Amino acid sequence: MPYRQSLERCLDAAWLPQIVLDDHHAKAVKAAARLSAGIKAGDFPMLGLARERGDLAAMEPVAEHLLKDTSDLIIIGTGGSSLGAQALAQLTGWGTPGHDGRGLKGEDGPRFHFPDNLDAGTFEQLLTKLDLRSTRFLVISKSGGTAETLMQMLAAMSAIEKAGGGKYMKYHFAVLTEPPRPGTENPLRAIAEAREFPILDHHPDVGGRFSVLSTVGLLPAYLMGLDIGAVRAGAAAVIEDLELNKKAAPVMGAALISAQAAFQKTDVHVLWPYSDRLARFGLWFRQLWGESLGKERRGTLPAFSLGPVDQHSQLQLYLEGPRDKAFTIITTEAKSQGPEVLPELAREAGLDLFAGRRIGDLVDAEQRATIETLARNGCPVREIAISKLDETSLGALFAHFMIETILTGFIWDVDPFSQPAVEEGKVLAREYLARMGA
Structure with a gap:
């Protein structure tokens, strides 16, 4: 263990x-x-994901999109859509004194920001101090209706529009949200589709606070250069011990x-x-x-x-x-x-x-x-x-x-x-x- x-x-x-x-x-x-x-029957996918690997390849084109010519990468999400990714990010030293905010790629990679707590002054400072031309945004919300997340995304889009970069908007954003469900509105997905933002599907049966082993936690970790297969392998070892x-x-x-x-x-x-x-x-x-x-x-x-x-x-x-x-x-x-x-x-x-x-x-x-x-x-x-x-x-x-x-x-x-x-x-x-x- x-x-x-x-x-x-x-x-x-x-x-x-x-x-x-x-x-x-x-x-x-x-x-x-x-x-x-229940895990064996597929009833608890938040843990069943530990033994899966096939879903990880879908992250690669989204990651490539977000990392292209990027100086700063902002992960927009709150609560379970952010905290697991932040916990993984700290393996690189991110968020500790003296660290420059980059992942394991060092100067070849972007600086990462997680404005998970909605605060007017903090987000304004972030948008003001960064070079929006080379800043990218990964927006995460399972339902696509999280008010704080939508507000931050729209504020970021507005800042880019005001700076004259509206026609390049699709190069700045990617979205992680659940697939369409009949009879359910998903504002985040609607915006992403209208604006041609790349979309990665959030596992529909995994809630935010249990989502760290899904792409919610692992896409940011992958962007930072971490071994996401090893994350799942460590989780799988605990699940195997539970069963035996x-x-x-x-x-x-x-x-x-x-x-x-x-x-x-x-x-x-x-x-x-x-x-x-x-x-x-x-x-x-x-x-x-x-x-x-x-x-x-x-x-x-x-x-x-x-x-x-x-x-x-x-x-x-x-x-x-x-x-x-x-x-x-x-x-x-x-x-x-x-x-x-x-x-x-x-x-x-x-x-x-x-x-x-x-x-x-x-x-x-x-x-x-x-x-x-x-x-x-x-x-x-x-x-x-x-x-x-x-x-x-x-x-x-x-x-x-x-x-x-x-x-x-x-x-x-x-x-x-x-x-x-x-x-x-x-x-x-x-x-x-x-x-x-x-």
């Missing part, structure tokens, strides 16, 4: 008795059997979370990776967990912390605040990594402890110390350890948390694939916009 899960810190008799975990494990095993059978092993990591994870919520009354689920390159993964997880399980007055609050910085920012609350939290720490192999401190400089400063050490040595010590500190203070904590953060291991993490989320939904008897409460706000927003003066 591309990662290792440890639950020992959650099983002290003072926190979670083994007998309680065993009871919830039995429920998780039944849920896993249901999910495994009653104690597969996501099965035990779902059992643990369900048991903690019932026995320990943990209302907050903190995901805490120790790598900058997993920051957007944390945001992806937050949507997946919250939107999938927050229903019928069930669910736990997904919280996100990051590396050493939140030892200073959040650990005080975690240790001495309300005892309503369970922790998942994602560790990486940091020891002996990064810049080295010259011994003579460390000793000059009276910091012999740092002499000859590398930054990764301190990160390694801190991630182990955080796990131990949480455990000693009675906070339930599990560790997911990654030996190498790459396409394979990240694909495995995607599959792990999707499966864990689905299994938890089955155990709690909630539908992990719907989001009925979100629709009310969307309807009201459109009503308010319609009432504004032109």
Whole structure:
């Protein structure tokens, strides 16, 4: 497996008795059997995609179109149409301090931008500062009716039109949206067809927050030069283990979370990776967990912390605040990594402890110390350890948390694939916009 899960810190008799975990494990095993059978029957394509490769070739002409004479590539999408792609993009270092925003192609490739949060000032700055002549846009919306996505696309088209580039519009855009469905409007597809934008079909049966293994996540990753086959291979390894092993990591994870919520009354689920390159993964997880399980007055609050910085920012609350939290720490192999401190400089400063050490040595010590500190203070904590953060291991993490989320939904008897409460706000927003003066 591309990662290792440890639950020992959650099983002290003072926190979670083994007998309680065993009871919830039995429920998780039944849920896993249901999910495994459904995957084989094709009922859960968001996971079945892990074993497919035939759909990937359709991305190549769209990618070629978007990369031709391109200085900047803007991925327009929100929520599940963007966060998975951003999590994959971070494997290249994108979004971390000092990175230039390019993929693995370096100076031969474009800079990538993900304006996923609709903000008037941010998008205006983006359109103003970039050279629109060499800027391309990939627009992603499953339904084709996402208001934020349509607004950004139309604003970008308007900027190009005002700059005198209207006749070249079709060279600037490509669209990823679901195929036509009888009786259903798809404004994004209608615009793309009218303007001759290349269109790549969104899988019709894969919802946004579960779409990272589809072209929604993999087309941006491919554009950045990542090995998308390895992403799916990593996910496939987790699914295979699910089918063969009653104690597969996501099965035990779902059992643990369900048991903690019932026995320990943990209302907050903190995901805490120790790598900058997993920051957007944390945001992806937050949507997946919250939107999938927050229903019928069930669910736990997904919280996100990051590396050493939140030892200073959040650990005080975690240790001495309300005892309503369970922790998942994602560790990486940091020891002996990064810049080295010259011994003579460390000793000059009276910091012999740092002499000859590398930054990764301190990160390694801190991630182990955080796990131990949480455990000693009675906070339930599990560790997911990654030996190498790459396409394979990240694909495995995607599959792990999707499966864990689905299994938890089955155990709690909630539908992990719907989001009925979100629709009310969307309807009201459109009503308010319609009432504004032109």
